[in-house]
Amino acid sequence: MEVKDAIKTFNFALENQIRFIIKDLPVEDFSWRPTNSAPSIGWTIGHILVNHDFTINHRICGNPIEFSHLIPIFGFNTDGNLPKDQTVDQLLEKLKILNGTITEVILSKENDWFEQLANTEGFPPNWQGKNIMKVFVLHFNHCFTHCGQILEIKRQLGKGAWGF
16 A cells, blocks of 8 residues: 555544544534533534644645634634534534545655655644654544544543444
8 A cells, every 4th residue: 555545544534533433422412511621522523623724734735724714713722612603514524625635635646755854843842853754643643532532522421432
């Protein structure tokens, strides 16, 4: 398997993982917060979306940010709430569109592109000086960690983490 095929798989695995872990939840559960320090499930999905947009779509793929209007809502250090004018279905549709855009760029690249030094300015210290492939790995680790956070929130709601 080529590197670009693996990254494409992770792109869609992220979207599919989110859809799977929330499939049994009613809409009201997306806004519930276990504590003031923990975000809602809906906010967490929005956070994954804006990170995917900024980090991968913009900084790595070189595309304009698709959903810049969502950064003040779901970006780092925002309040953790799902706004009433946003739905999880809307956020997942945006993620699907974004994944198509990202995949188009990835599939146009040769494998040596992934070895090039990434623009990591402003990223966490452990991301500094990394190549594009390592930024993909760190980014997907970040996103899938948030998927685990959604599972923990589901447990606190009294729901089975994996649907049973």
